[in-house]
Amino acid sequence: DAKTTQPTSMDCAEGRAANLPCNHSTISGNEYVYWYRQIHSQGPQYIIHGLKNNETNEMASLIITEDRKSSTLILPHATLRDTAVYYCIGPASGTYKYIFGTGTRLKVLA
């Protein structure tokens, strides 16, 4: 079973920040949280990952709570091209396997 839970869908206005939450209360202390997105009919695209500290790259920011039970992916200025399914993943313990949950379907509205 997936180790993460996410809302099924979200809408965001173009140009606004999109905040996508993820609950990963069962993830252990040394396991990273990974975020990917999948645009229709394509393979998942890596966005960002983190362990304890907040992370930022050219695509997004990742805010991880101090207790590591949840995190939020932030797309600072959403565009129509950010419409996709966003997956938050915690690898299966002791392996490198990803178990995908249902993800969040983000729709960016003009």
Add this chain to the structure above:
Amino acid sequence: GAVVSQHPSWVICKSGTSVKIECRSLDFQATTMFWYRQFPKQSLMLMATSNEGSKATYEQGVEKDKFLINHASLTLSTLTVTSAHPEDSSFYICSARAQQETQYFGPGTRLLVL
């Protein structure tokens, strides 16, 4: 960097034939490669894990004799769907992992079995 390719991008075949899908890591050596399957409006389901030079490890419920995986080099893994049937029609996606945990995904191969 971290580009993964798949070939072909789509394939149509007759029932009973076999289809081979290639997955290549173009700019890094992949310690491990993974194969996933995705049905319409569903999430990705892991089928198997393969390490270079060793036998693949299949997830529960995945028939290893039907989905043959070969990982002959650090940059190439192949998935062969043997004796394909219409229910095997799906979107097949591979990913590759280097030294760390991050996986990089290929663009996927859409298989349609008639």
